[in-house]
Amino acid sequence: MKKAYVILIGIFLLTALGIFGLPLFKSQQFHGSVLQEPKLAAEIVLRSAAGPVRLSDYRGRIALLYFGYTSCPDICPASLANLKLALGNLSPEESAQVQVIFVSVDPGRDTPEKLGQYIRLFDDGFIGATGTRDEIDLITSAFNVYYKINPPESNNNDYTVDHSGFITVIDRDGYVIMSWPHGTPPADMSADLRYLLKNGMPISAQILAGPTYTPVVCAVTLAPAHVQGGEWLYQHHCAQCHGADLAGNSAWQTELVDGSHLPPPLNGDGKAWQYSEQDLIRIIKEGRNLEKPIHMPAFKNTLADWEISFVLTYLKSNWDINQRNYQHGFMTLTPQATPTLSATPSPTVTGTLLP
């Protein structure tokens, strides 16, 4: 009997995967190295021929950062020409939403004016910018860019500069999301750009990076675009019960005759943040709180997996940083040493950050 049950569930899962699995796993294959946790880009304030250049001025567009110098014999011209081709593959509407910024690490020879003339050889829309040596050192270290000015060759004052050749991709919200290695073909960059312009960064690379976190103490980063998308989904599918402000029903702690409860808060006042990611997904998909039936619809046929992830991202944006870190497994829970009779049933997180 039990065995038949297991086989049935197996068949069901396989069918479900067969039917729904395809779109689920057909996620975009990016052509660069994708950051597991997108990182807010450091602010750049540099000078171009047209005036100051601030990276934050390009929020709303995808910014592509490339470091080099105008006397660069081959790598820089090739990369800039490839960027020109990559943008050329996009529609004018799409390419208008992408900003290429070329930062010279050679301010000794590259004045903003010289950079301006140089960059126009590739595209009028590209920006060439530079700063003082100190500013460049700050910026290159913020973006993990390496460079080294070599000593002049014996007979003349010409010198070369070694530098990283990758291109950093910053999304519309100002997050560094990936980098393309030197030599990435233009068509591959166009494909990534087109996808990013249409969909933003897919959840798979970020939230679902899941338990394979690096052993570094860090906070869970929530992509703003996913929070926004999740809020919309929440308001349409969940708010009627859990409240537009996620506060739940004020009598949520009172047990009803069938052992269930009224809709609980999903913000940090409730205990949703104490469930694992898997359990939260299961509750939402099955409309069951683990083994306990609850008066909530199952969303498995209403919401796609990525939509559920977006809703969860939105819920997380309403939890404090400790709750988020705890839920993600970055932090352990230390119950209060002397429990007091308080109105809030949840133990306090007194931050033990895992190494």
Ligand code: HEC
């Ligand atoms: C028809 C009302 C209703 C809708 C719509 C609804 N829920 Fe619920 N939800 C409930 C009830 C009732 C409970 C649990 C009460 C209990 O424990 O018996 C619950 C429990 C939960 C829990 C477990 C929280 C905890 O603290 O145990 C989560 C998470 C949750 N809902 C998320 C969602 C999300 C996300 C949506 C929208 C996609 C949603 N719910 C839509 C009624 C609803």
